[in-house]
Amino acid sequence: MKAPSLIFTLGTNGVLRGIVYVYTNGQWVENLPKEFKDFSAVTGIGDFTVYYCAVIALVILIHFALTQTRRGRWFAAVGDNANGATLVGIPALQTKILAYVICGVMAAIGGIIFCSRIGFVTPMSGNGYEMKAIAACVLGGVSLLGGVGSVLGAAVGSVIMASISYLLVFMGFSSNYDNAITGVILIVIVVVDALLQHRSIVQNRHARLNARVSPKSSSEVLAEQIADFGEAAMSPLGKKGGVR
Numbered sequence: 001m002k003a004p005s006l007i008f009t010l011g012t013n014g015v016l017r018g019i020v021y022v023y024t025n026g027q028w029v030e031n032l033p034k035e036f037k038d039f040s041a042v043t044g045i046g047d048f049t050v051y052y053c054a055v056i057a058l059v060i061l062i063h064f065a066l067t068q069t070r071r072g073r074w075f076a077a078v079g080d081n082a083n084g085a086t087l088v089g090i091p092a093l094q095t096k097i098l099a100y101v102i103c104g105v106m107a108a109i110g111g112i113i114f115c116s117r118i119g120f121v122t123p124m125s126g127n128g129y130e131m132k133a134i135a136a137c138v139l140g141g142v143s144l145l146g147g148v149g150s151v152l153g154a155a156v157g158s159v160i161m162a163s164i165s166y167l168l169v170f171m172g173f174s175s176n177y178d179n180a181i182t183g184v185i186l187i188v189i190v191v192v193d194a195l196l197q198h199r200s201i202v203q204n205r206h207a208r209l210n211a212r213v214s215p216k217s218s219s220e221v222l223a224e225q226i227a228d229f230g231e232a233a234m235s236p237l238g239k240k241g242g243v244r
Contacts, residue, residue, distance in 0.1 A: 006134075009130075013130055017127075021123040027123075029122075032115060032116075032120065032121075036115075036116055037116060063151040074090050074091075075099055077090055077147075078096060080146060080147025080148070081147065114126065131179075132182055135157070136157035136160070137149065137157060138186060139160055139185060139189055141153035144190065144193065145193075161185075
């Protein structure tokens with residue numbers, strides 16, 4: 001339907017949250033098994049809990065899969081230009097569906113970890129986390145337009161966003177400013193990202209104008225651009241930083 005993925009995701013989140021609230025009648029879930037709650041305190045390497053170790057290992061594994069495998073690089077190619085990815089033989093629709101499935105699985109795992117650490121669940125648990133997640137990704141260098149960013153950058157952004165509340169308390173401010181600061185960070189970074197995208201568009205426009213007056217024909221230039229795009233998307237050992 002060509003609907004914006006971000007808007008569709010936020011809308012679905014609101015629908016599911018409403019269904020959960022109606023199903024639970026606004027009641028809390030507190031009778032979680034003691035073993036399940038105690039597992040969050042089990043340490044793995046050093047003083048890091050099992051959850052922290054698992055997250056670090058998962059981030060490294062996904063980063064390797066997205067940057068060093070052919071199918072992993074398809075995600076960046078489809079995010080950058082779905083039509084161009086289709087032209088070089090990448091199944092854009094299947095790649096998008098797989099990305100949504102992976103995101104859903106990761107969100108479910110995050111919810112399980114949240115329940116284990118907190119020990120109870122309310123119908124409003126996690127409310128506002130979607131904005132923090134978006135801000136963390138954008139802060140880590142992920143473009144809202146797609147095709148730019150890395151898992152490592154998003155992980156660093158998540159650590160920074162999670163530290164804001166602690167920093168506010170440490171500096172003597174109320175944690176009520178947390179949402180306001182998150183919104184300001186998101187607005188600033190989105191504006192900067194939009195300016196960078198506009199600059200990139202202008203540069204590409206100038207490049208196309210220069211190509212038109214070059215000795216090569218437009219068909220030859222287009223063929224070279226498609227070949228370069230396909231080589232970067234299909235090669236598991238392509239340029240560093242992914243397809244942009």
